[in-house]
Amino acid sequence: MFIIQGSARERGNTEQLTELLTEGLDVTTIRLREYEIEQIVDKRHAPEGFEPIEGELRTIVEQMLEHDTLVFATPLYWYGMSGSMKVFIDRWSQCLRDEQLQFKERMKGKKVYLVVVGGPNAKMTGLAFVQQFRHICEFMGMSFEGWIIGRGSKPGDVLEDKQTIAEVQQLNLQFRQLQS
Numbered sequence: 001m002f003i004i005q006g007s008a009r010e011r012g013n014t015e016q017l018t019e020l021l022t023e024g025l026d027v028t029t030i031r032l033r034e035y036e037i038e039q040i041v042d043k044r045h046a047p048e049g050f051e052p053i054e055g056e057l058r059t060i061v062e063q064m065l066e067h068d069t070l071v072f073a074t075p076l077y078w079y080g081m082s083g084s085m086k087v088f089i090d091r092w093s094q095c096l097r098d099e100q101l102q103f104k105e106r107m108k109g110k111k112v113y114l115v116v117v118g119g120p121n122a123k124m125t126g127l128a129f130v131q132q133f134r135h136i137c138e139f140m141g142m143s144f145e146g147w148i149i150g151r152g153s154k155p156g157d158v159l160e161d162k163q164t165i166a167e168v169q170q171l172n173l174q175f176r177q178l179q180s
Contacts, residue, residue: 006085014075017150073115079128117158
């Protein structure tokens with residue numbers, strides 16, 4: 001299982017909830033805030049096209065491609081994903097055109113889960129973002145398996161969200177059964 005952590009805050013609610021979700025599991029986690037991923041410069045229609053994927057982005061993408069199950073974890077910022085997550089996914093346009101990666105073919109069939117944490121109304125206001133992520137998965141041929149939306153603002157708040165904690169514990173049990 002590969003965790004793509006999009007939180008800008010170390011040990012914030014999103015990371016805490018994701019750690020509960022993956023407790024006792026064999027996971028690889030990357031924290032996008034620890035990498036230098038530049039904004040995309042759209043060269044889809046330029047004569048020279050995109051340059052091959054290099055550097056830290058290529059490292060993350062290659063690690064991601066080695067896993068069958070992906071968990072995208074992000075705070076709900078302005079009713080969508082964090083900036084670092086958005087930049088990462090925007091760069092997939094470049095990955096799609098890197099013939100060496102065979103990106104879309106290798107992403108096809110991957111199981112995807114989404115972990116989101118937002119303010120007190122996140123379970124409602126985060127639904128449009130869940131739909132956006134569903135569309136991303138459909139385009140890539142990935143299987144959108146489910147999502148968890150937690151509520152919390154200050155670090156640690158999400159741990160008081162009993163409904164979400166129960167959902168996370170249930171999903172963790174399912175993951176443990178699959179890994180055993």
